[in-house]
Amino acid sequence: xxxxxxxxxxxxxxxxxxxxxxxxxxxxxxxxxxxxxxxxxxxxxxxxxxxxxxxxxxxxxxxxxxxxxxxxxxxxxxxxxxxxxxxxxxxxxxxxxxxxxxxxxxxxxxxxxxxxxxxxxxxxxxxxx
Numbered sequence: 001x002x003x004x005x006x007x008x009x010x011x012x013x014x015x016x017x018x019x020x021x022x023x024x025x026x027x028x029x030x031x032x033x034x035x036x037x038x039x040x041x042x043x044x045x046x047x048x049x050x051x052x053x054x055x056x057x058x059x060x061x062x063x064x065x066x067x068x069x070x071x072x073x074x075x076x077x078x079x080x081x082x083x084x085x086x087x088x089x090x091x092x093x094x095x096x097x098x099x100x101x102x103x104x105x106x107x108x109x110x111x112x113x114x115x116x117x118x119x120x121x122x123x124x125x126x127x128x129x
Contacts, residue, residue, distance in 0.1 A: 051117035055100060057091045059114050063107040064089070078102035 064074055064085075071082040071089070080099050087093035095103075097111070104111040 053115035056116040057089050061089050067107050077106040
C-alpha cells in the first residue's frame with residue numbers, strides 16, 4: 001500500500017524516539033518564515049513616538065519674569081509689539097518662528113526652551129523657571 005501525503009507547507013518527520021507521548025512517528029509542520037514587512041499595530045507604542053514641540057505661553061512668561069522684563073521692553077528689544085507678546089503669552093495668538101527666535105535672543109535662552117510637548121500643562125511655568 002502506497003502512502004501519500006499532501007500538505008500545503010513543508011513538513012519535518014519526527015521519529016518515535018523524539019515523540020515519547022505517542023510512541024509513533026508523526027509529522028510536524030516546518031517553521032514559518034517571518035512576514036516580509038510591518039503590519040498595522042507593529043509600530044512603537046504611543047509613548048515612544050516623539051511628540052511635536054509647540055510654543056508654550058507659560059515658558060515665555062517664566063523666562064520674561066526670570067529676566068525681570070515686561071511686555072513692552074521685550075517687544076521693543078525683539079522688534080515686535082507688546083500686543084504680540086501679551087497675546088502669545090495669554091495663548092490667544094501663535095507666534096511665528098521669527099518672533100520666538102527674537103524673544104529667545106533677548107531673554108538669553110534657546111528658541112527650543114520656549115517650546116514644549118505639553119504647552120498647556122500646569123507645571124510649564126515652573127519647569128522653565
